[in-house]
Amino acid sequence: MPNQALATTTGQPGTWLLRSRHNYLVSGATPERGGTGEPWLAGELLVAALASCATSIVADAAAGRGLALHYLSVSASSERDPDEPGRYAAITLAFDLEGPSRQEAEALVAEFQATCPIYGTLSRGAPVRVDIRTTE
Known part of the structure; x- marks a missing residue:
């Protein structure tokens, strides 16, 4: 659907x-x-959709791998392109995970990057930076 x-x-x-x-x-x-x-602005809805997809996939992937995920936060932000007002210059994702090791966190984020259609679409149209922070 x-x-x-x-x-x-x-x-x-x-x-x-x-x-x-x-x-x-x-x-x-x-x-x-x-x-x-x-109210919510369109750009906020865009990055909220990306953060929601990331959170859903990472949490599900952690559960599927039997990893202890005590806390997960995904912050998404965008920066307008000053030279092209109709596009974003960059989108940044910051992942905060508590429980998984750095290597496990990177694998979870890689699964998100490989399977989220919102990320796949945005990353092909605008550069997407991904920051990962872990707490073990």
Whole structure:
């Protein structure tokens, strides 16, 4: 089943209602584009989707390998390209794992990189840096 989402106006300028399956989320435009900047912005949703995919795959891969994963955090951020406003210059992922060794953490992140369609799509369109931090 393909992923689908619908964005609709709300009657409040610069604020959108997003729907996917039976889930709803409020998003909005930046103040420069007529929004308040209070709801989730599109770029934030993009990096949140990437972080969510990373967290899901790494946690599942750790469980599948019988690794103790006491804590997992994935931070995702993007930087706009100053020369091309319609693209990101870079996307950065920072993985914080507690439990796995450095080698195990790198293998878990490699599995994410090989199987996440969001990462696969973004990494081919914009450079993606991956930082891994471990606590054993």
